[in-house]
Amino acid sequence: MAGKERDHGGGLDAAAAKFGGARGDWLDISTGINPESYPITNLDLTPNDWTALPDRGADTALCNAARRFWRVPVQADVLAVPGCSAAIAQIPALQTAGQVEIALRSYNEHAAAFRFHGWDVQEHPPAPLARVVVHPNNPTGIFQPQIPPAPLTVIDESFCDIAPAQSHIAQAKQPGHIILKSFGKFWGLAGLRLGFAIGDPELIDALRQRLGPWPVSGIALKIGATALIDTTWAKQTQARLTADSERLDLLMRRKNARPMGACPLFRTYEVADAEQLHHHLAKRKIWTRVFPYSQTWIRLGLPPQGQWERLEATL
Secondary structure, three states: OOOOOOOOOOOHHHHHHHHOOOHHHOEEOOOOOOOOOOOOOOOOOOHHHHHOOOOHHHHHHHHHHHHHHHOOOOOOEEEEEOOHHHHHHHHHHHOOOOEEEEOOOOOHHHHHHHHHOOOEEEOOOOOOOEEEEEOOOOOOOOOOOOOOOOOEEEEEOOOHHHOHHHOOHHHHHOOOEEEEEEOOOOOOOHHHOOEEEEEOHHHHHHHHHHHOOOOOOHHHHHHHHHHHOOHHHHHHHHHHHHHHHHHHHHHHHOOOOEEEOOOOOEEEEEOOOHHHHHHHHHOOOEEOEEEOOEEEEEEEEOOOHHHHHHHHHHO
């Protein structure tokens, strides 16, 4: 039986079906993906990268690059996964089910995965066997400086590479901890389907066995390793995204919108009527994100450099 489709950003086909136009007509700012992705057109990709099974050396090179980029503690293990969603779906099975603490207004795949594996999802249970924290939270953009440990502690840092000083990567050396890192958000290559689970070696090895051999494509291994060692691009991108998010805040404040949180990859705003603004933009082929639990929250990602004027004119 098919599972219930959950609310996410994206869904441009459905937007076009409802409001008209082809995909190419739309400006999609419904996600928190960097619109200026890491450049891959000049990488030295060979036919062998597409035809051969991914080898262990390439996986090791990628994980070593990840260790250096995120300054992973030596006590922690690093596993490359085919997108963080693949890890999120399997992590609840690593421990006997009980109560898990997950914020209600957060990335909804975590709660769905834990429920599927028989866990009782609560926002404030007294003594949870597991705790999931999205840092910074999606959609509020709030960073959480302190995260109390639980027997199983999952810290999803998919959007944290914009602010590496706020990362909880040091906790990856603690028993029962898993830190998730996404390659699709900050590097803007969501279609590559690459992520990382970093943490307690026993838990990471159990996750490795569940995912089986060759979970990550050879192309993803090569592109990921190249991008992770390019620290110059990372620093320039952090500065650009911060400046662009401030530009978006200034634009939205003029429309009496109040920005929430501090994540530059996306901005969630409180407005008088989120659905009305969402509909106004959609009629003009600009796709944003609203939430079923709030009538006043609307989330905007950053537009590409050539689309700012379009967004400003529409608003």
